[in-house]
Amino acid sequence: MQDTLVAGGAGPHPGDPAPSDAQNQQAHLLRHRISVVDPSAPTGPGETLDGSAPAALSFGDDILKITPLGAGREVGRSCVLVEFRGCSVLLDCGIHPGRQGPASLPYLDHINPAKIDLVLVSHFHLDHIGALPYLTERTKGFKAPVYMTHATKAIGHLLIKDYLRVSGSLINDADESSSSHLLPFNETDMIRCFHRAREVNFHQSVTVAGVRFSAAYAGHVLGGAVFSLEFPGGVRVVYTGDYSREEDRHLPAAELPALVGNPGDGAAPGVDVLICESTYGKQDHMPRAEREQLLTAAIRTTVLDRGGRVLLPVFASGRAQELLLILEEYWASHPELRHVPVYYASELAEMCLREYRRWTNSMNDRVRRAMNVERRNPFVFRHITSLTNRAAELLDGRDGGLPCVVVASPGMLQSGLSRQLFDAWCDDERNMVIIAGYCVEGTLAKHILKSRSDITTLDGRQKPLKMDVRSISFSAHVDFTQNAGYIAQVAPAHLVLVHGERGQMDRLASQLHAMAEGSLSVAGVGPMRPDMVIHTPENTEAVSLRVQMPQVATVVGKLADRVAVQLGPDGEVEGRDPGTASARAGPDADNVLVEGVLVRRNYQAHLLAPEDVEAFTSHVVHIGGAVAQSLTVPLAPPAGTRPPSFGAPSKPGAEPPASGRIWRRVVRALAAIYSVRPLVDPADRGVDMRRLPDSVDFEVMETVRLSYVPPPADDSKALLADPDLAFGSVELSWTGAGSTGNGALADVIADAVVAIILRVTSSPLGAPARPARVAAK
Structure with missing residues (x-):
């Protein structure tokens, strides 16, 4: 990325009056960096990270965009895209x-x-890693x-492989035709995917x-993480994923997100956005x-009293291991139950247990x-x-229908x-059947909790539902009190709720609003x-936040030494690297003005002395003078309108050559719009411009000088290179711009003069030139 010169030239000096609205890009010393503001830039619509009216940004608008590609007002296919300053991070x-097949994807x-x-x-869990x-x-x-x-x-790779197997999509590259409609990837894809994954x-x-x-402990499952992210410019985003604030038999409770790079301090200052489950x-x-x-009472009654x-x-990994720990402890303390077998089902569960032991x-x-x-x-079981x-x-009753307890996947x-x-x-x-976890709409587990109707x-086959459903x-997952407590401690400027069914999410948002307002x-x-702002976006609905934060620049080079001298003893430089200002801010440091050239590269800003x-x-810089x-501009009329006498030597009293005539028309057209004066001896100012020789130069708006250049000789190299010069x-x-004067205005006037010249030359020689009066006098 190339460097961008954001501001340059002379800036205010210490002791100058407060800057006016006409002054651009001023730099104020802020600790050992420079805070850059633009008081003349207008504010615009849109929300800011702290919820206030957006202030002007000296580098343009920085938009933080958060878009759920899944889990937006639903539970399942969690996938959130966070974008800021050219960086794109996908969360889950x-x-x-x-759902099945491609419809299950984010x-x-x-x-x-x-x-x-x-x-x-x-x-x-597959709703966070399966795609x-x-x-x-x-x-x-x-x-x-x-x-x-x-x-x-x-x-994760064990669960995805099992998912491919049970869904009928465990296929190889040579046999992808029959069942590829179920899932748009296969086991080879899964192996390659986890080979590239980093820990x-x-x-x-x-x-x-x-x-x-x-990553901080999430408390949801083994290895579950709450991620804290810091984007360029210091914007901090926290993503909870699924988390639990309650310690259980094997997992710690979720940690508060610490400052990135400073884990374990138990604080979360400066969190701009919290993306949180609901x-x-x-x-x-x-x-x-x-x-x-x-749980234990219901199981005991079923297997001992009813013989059921x-x-x-x-899920094969997660709540399964927690329930197995509970059952192992209960069976160990109740000998009367030891004749009733407790099973965990499938090879997958065994493989997951090995990882838990590890x-x-x-x-x-x-x-x-x-x-x-x-x-x-604890995961080496005896019972x-x-x-x-x-x-x-x-399944077929060959065990004699004896009582037993089976922990089997999947959970829904x-x-x-x-x-x-x-x-x-x-x-x-x-x-x-005991439903021990969360169930998504559209699954059988959710259905039997809501209805006792027959099942397919x-x-x-149609079968009656007679078994007890608990x-x-x-x-x-956090409940309301745990979630609200966590959000209150993190205290984000913006809260984005995901991973919640529509009704649950809306009810949570309503309660949080009431708590923020103080009515609950x-x-x-x-x-x-x-002042926390709560967002509940749909899938693909972007939450766009205008970032309002100090723009800072590092003072480097010769300017760093000048800043150190300007601060004096109270802002004395301590242990700084050569050529870089790392000054400790003195009591008056915020009032020190530093002039320089602001250079931006990859969202990093530096303030330099012009000579640096x-x-x-x-960049190549011209310092201390005007930029000439x-x-x-050739005076070439359109083809087909050039007189055959062009090029003949002029005679006394004869009409001027065609080139001279076009030049005169240019001068008259400019004089009809702008202030045009001939550059002649002051004593001759009253001379009629129409009678002045072609060799006289003119000045437009006291800014742009015009000189007529006669046609070159017919055999000259210049004419051969550009016939229009005839x-x-x-x-x-x-x-021009870059000078100490009104260079930008001069550029504008020069552009307008060129436009009028081209307008005149585009008219046939016999037709009058009527330039449009669009420029201000």
Whole structure:
């Protein structure tokens, strides 16, 4: 990117009066940088980051744009694009669990994937990572780096591979014709996708394409991250993904986003935008101890008193492991239950458990204490076993219909083993299904929570729903109180709600508005930022915010030394690098004016002494004098109107040659509009201009000088190079922009003079020239 000279020339000196509206680009010393303002620039419409009326920006408008490509007023296919100052960051790229094939993808056709600079994946659930292989391998021009935590990468590819398998789309490149309509990518794409993915540690600061980011614990699943991003210019955005503020048996609660690059300080100053989930709206969860008591009591009653079976549909990784820890602990303390087997189903669950046993360092103190002090891994179970090859026996009843508990995926009963077991057990009133997580509209789990009507099995049969259906939420999403408390502590200028059904999102926004206005208080939640602006965009609906922030420039070169001297003892330079001002701001530093040339490159601004511009940039600068401009305009009439006598020597009293006639017409046309004076001896000012010789120069508006240049000789090289010079020419000269005078005005007048000359020369010689009176006298 080339350097841009934003402002230059002489600036105000210390002690000068306050700048007027006519003065441009002034630089005020602000600590060891320069704050640049433009008091003459008009304000414009649009929202600003702090919610106030937008102020003028010296470098033009900087727009922060946030566009949900998924999860906009819905739950599923989370995907949010954040754009600022030429940087584009995509947050998550998931699929919609209630839809199939291309309809389950985010609205990636609304963007140009080739312009994405960075992709961050918050966690391994399919509604946040499931479409990533399509983005990285099937979209044109995509080349951005993809970052996720170690556990997200380790488990994410297992879940996507299983999703391809159960949806019938696990195909190779040679057999893509039959089932490619289900998913627009295959296992090869998935392998390539995760090969290119990069890992990031929690609290590690990474910079990509000018965007600095770090990951904090989200508390939702193993490896789940809340991302803090800092864009060029200092704009800070926080993306929660899915998060939980409640510590459970193995995960810590979500952390407050720390300043980027300074993790663990527990503060979040300066967060401009918080992109936050709104899954549960204004609902509050039951206390965890009560939920665990309800769960274990319901299971105990079903397997001991009724002799039935319990199905716990869950995601293969996430709530499954938390429920297994609860059941393991309950079975260990209740010997009367040990004859009832507890299974976790599928090879996928076993592979996920291996990763959980591996990444215990990303879990809470309870797990770390078990590992380091008790020397046991909590995920090595004694009372829970893998279902392995016994699934077929449970499905067809060959196990004798004995009581058991099965934890199987997926969690919304849309396919897989959990759906097969539900189809086999749903018509037996002794059995129970416990929905322990969040369910999306359009899934079977959501349907059976709302209706007791007959269900259609995967093979198309109608069956009555007789089994007991319970909802005991162990969802690792924040409830209303937790969400409101987090938002109040972060205190963003703007809140963008995503990942919530329309009604839930609207109810949450309404409650937050009331809290910000002070008309609602919630126990345990601090005051909400009163000027916080809340946005609830639809998919593909952009939230555009005009960034109002100080424009700063670093003083470098010779000017840095002058600034240090100008500050005096109170602003003494301490330990600065040679040629760069890193002055400590003294008490009067904000009132010091520094003149220089402002140069902008890649959104970074520097203030230089004029004589340093060539040393620090690619620009060539003329300093200390006028910039002379000149231009030659041929007096060539249109073809076919040139008289045959042209070129003949003039005789005394004869009509002037054609070139002289055109020159006279030019002078008369200019005099009809502008102030035109001949440059003759002052004693001859009263001479009739029509009788002056062609050799006399003229001055237009006391700014632009006109000189007539006769035609060259017929055999001259100049005429051979440009035949139009046979009619003579007019040479314009003036002092242009960049000088200490009104150079810009002179440029405008010169442009107008050229336009009139071209108008005159475009008229036939026998026709009068009638220049339009469009220029001001």
